[in-house]
Amino acid sequence: MIHWLSQPASALPPHAETLLSPAEAATYAALKAPKRRSDWLLGRITAKQLVAEYLGSTGSAPSLNAIVIAADPDGAPYASMHGARLPLSLSISHSHDTALCALVDAAGKTVGCDIEYIEARDAAFLSDFFTPAEQVAALAWPEPHTATTLLWSAKEAVLKALREGLRIDTKQVQITLPNALDDEWATLGIALDPALAQRFPGAWSAWARRSGDFVQTMALCAAADAP
Ligand SMILES: CC(C)(COP(=O)(O)OP(=O)(O)OC[C@H]1O[C@@H](n2cnc3c(N)ncnc32)[C@H](O)[C@@H]1OP(=O)(O)O)[C@@H](O)C(=O)NCCC(=O)NCCS
Structure with a gap:
């Protein structure tokens, strides 16, 4: 089953950057162009919220700071917690200050x-x-x-x-x-x-x-x- 979440930047919580993990905060700090920074933050927070929602539906929802969204060398995003990669396929998109994220948890399936x-x-x-x-x-x-x-x-x-x-x-x-x-x-x-x-x-x-x-x-x- 695919889980998805879409939201505009205006729906982000105030000071959304405080929801980043230390590793994400370091990546965010290195981004210089304002549009790239806002797109990246919107995509990251939306992905974290989606992963938290998904984990909440299968057990207990962790805090957003505990979920880390990183990227593989090819650019594809993935989610991890406590240093371990979650067995999910995750996808992120943003356009005109609105994000869409999707994930699937079935082995051998990938989502875009x-x-x-x-x-x-x-x-x-x-x-x-x-x-x-x-x-x-x-x-x-x-x-x-x-x-x-x-x-x-x-x-x-x-x-x-x-x-x-x-x-x-x-x-x-x-x-x-x-x-x-x-x-x-x-x-x-x-x-x-x-x-x-x-x-x-x-x-x-x-x-x-x-x-x-x-x-x-x-x-x-x-x-x-x-x-
Ligand atoms: C993946 C790609 C099609 C996304 O294009 P886009 O329409 O500009 O951007 P979207 O907002 O829809 O998607 C961006 C997200 O795609 C994801 N993404 C990037 N590379 C990806 C890949 N190889 N596979 C899957 N997802 C990828 C990232 O999560 C990115 O968001 P983030 O960097 O904020 O985390 C484009 O970046 C691409 O082709 N990348 C791979 C090839 C490449 O690097 N080309 C150089 C430019 S042509």
Whole structure:
């Protein structure tokens, strides 16, 4: 089961930086650009709150300071407590002062999530990043800006679940749009091109919803040898 949490920066507790562990506080202190600092803090606190909520649902919720969100060398985040990594797959995204975080606790499953502000993209963006079928589908959708934002977001969610991000060509991931989008999670179609599917064998599920001016997406990959 995927657990998720989304919130705007305005929902953070006052002095949210006091909820950081010493290691996180050191990372935060090293960030200089104000936007990067605020995005990073919003993502970190939201991830901590999500992990605390999840742990609370399975036992007792720890304090936020005790949960440490760190990043592997490839950039993918993970959660730990008392020096031990938690057996979770965790994903973080932020856009226009709003964060979305998702986690899954099943062995062999990885999650990626993404939040994007809905805005127009030009023709070059579509041809650079989308397959021909996606371009046609987006332009035929009732709200093309929402469709292109959704396609981009879903690709990022998949590429985060693979822990690769934009090191992979976005055209290697084919997204099928839902018929409509509202605040309920709608199922998306996902197909990796044969070369990518061979490199990362697994079964995919993905969802999208609209929340105000944002599109949110989540992608889940169950590795071929997952139980
Ligand atoms: C992962 C990536 C697609 C995120 O892009 P984005 O839309 O700018 O940012 P989002 O807010 O949606 O997501 C950012 C979060 O993705 C996570 N992330 C970063 N690298 C990741 C990876 N390889 N796998 C999974 N998640 C990753 C981080 O938690 C990051 O937030 P944080 O740094 O505040 O903790 C992008 O950073 C990327 O492609 N990274 C890997 C390749 C790379 O480093 N390229 C250099 C720039 S092209």
